[in-house]
Amino acid sequence: MILFPNAKINIGLNVTERRADGFHNLESVFYPVNWCDALEILPSEETEFTSSGIEIPGNPESNLCLKAYELLKIDFEIPPVKMHLHKNIPIGAGLGGGSADAAFALKGLNELFELNLTSEQLENYARKLGADCAFFIQNKPVYAFNKGDEFEAVKLHLSGFQIIIVYPEIHITTAEAYGKIKPKPAEIPVKKAVQNAMENWQKTVFNDFETALFPTYPILPELKKQLYNAGAVYASMTGSGSAVFGIFKKEIPASLNFPDSFRSWQGSL
Ligand SMILES: C[C@@](CO)(OP(=O)(O)O)[C@H](O)COP(=O)(O)OP(=O)(O)OC[C@H]1O[C@@H](n2ccc(N)nc2=O)[C@H](O)[C@@H]1O
Numbered sequence: 001m002i003l004f005p006n007a008k009i010n011i012g013l014n015v016t017e018r019r020a021d022g023f024h025n026l027e028s029v030f031y032p033v034n035w036c037d038a039l040e041i042l043p044s045e046e047t048e049f050t051s052s053g054i055e056i057p058g059n060p061e062s063n064l065c066l067k068a069y070e071l072l073k074i075d076f077e078i079p080p081v082k083m084h085l086h087k088n089i090p091i092g093a094g095l096g097g098g099s100a101d102a103a104f105a106l107k108g109l110n111e112l113f114e115l116n117l118t119s120e121q122l123e124n125y126a127r128k129l130g131a132d133c134a135f136f137i138q139n140k141p142v143y144a145f146n147k148g149d150e151f152e153a154v155k156l157h158l159s160g161f162q163i164i165i166v167y168p169e170i171h172i173t174t175a176e177a178y179g180k181i182k183p184k185p186a187e188i189p190v191k192k193a194v195q196n197a198m199e200n201w202q203k204t205v206f207n208d209f210e211t212a213l214f215p216t217y218p219i220l221p222e223l224k225k226q227l228y229n230a231g232a233v234y235a236s237m238t239g240s241g242s243a244v245f246g247i248f249k250k251e252i253p254a255s256l257n258f259p260d261s262f263r264s265w266q267g268s269l
């Protein structure tokens, strides 16, 4: 079985308070995008994980795909599997790639071994693997709250818009980014702000991680400015960074150029 775990972007992200468990409460809109990894899962004699493409920090045993397998193995008698991940989504980018891999591994194993788990049950397993992992089970645009692991439907129709995402080769760990945040209640809740026309988002839809990280990494505000100069209707850093995206009404100008070392992806929303 071959699966294609996809990335997400955050449209607005307010970190509202630090919780007693050390995590933070937030509110954000999570939106799936088609920048994908490829994950193959096959029944095998022995459990094995290999990867290719972008190098993944940490040892293969701690890969989230294997963690997903081990989590299901606690409750179900599933045979050994061979998993191969071709990593294409940048890491430490705010694109949720690792969480997507874990969620797709759960969904894939559920199907392969006919475990008959519902989306709700899969989301509960996913929450144990990472705060934003549960989002990738249903993989639909949502308003996210609490730890970023509870969801409500959101009315947001962005089909027809074009998006470009740029990763400036700066690996920002999620924990480092949260460490730099000063939580505060949202001035304009994201849920409300995204209901305005996109032309107004620049003044109303904010990612709190920008305030925390832009002074340390000046390339990030520069990229954002470059996207607006090229005609983006809205531009922002996603999640805890460092990828920055621009949303365009028309085709993305071919003149928009980034250094060769920056990875980028463009497509439709
Ligand atoms: C910031 C967000 C926004 O969508 O996305 P990314 O930038 O990672 O894609 C998420 O909150 C990232 O969720 P996720 O990447 O799953 O986080 P986890 O692996 O569970 O946690 C990594 C670390 O981030 C911090 N953390 C995470 C989530 C949260 N609500 N509060 C936190 O304080 C904790 O220090 C935790 O140890």
Ligand SMILES: Nc1ncnc2c1ncn2[C@@H]1O[C@H](COP(=O)(O)OP(=O)(O)O)[C@@H](O)[C@H]1O
Pocket (backbone or CB within 6 Å): 056, 057, 058, 062, 063, 064, 065, 085, 087, 090, 091, 092, 093, 094, 095, 096, 097, 098, 099, 101, 102, 172, 173, 174, 239, 240, 241
């Ligand atoms: N399949 C995986 N893909 C990416 N990172 C993984 C994976 N499994 C474990 N990790 C660990 O998770 C960390 C970041 O995960 P990721 O969700 O890609 O980051 P972010 O969403 O913050 O950009 C990596 O540093 C790596 O150690």
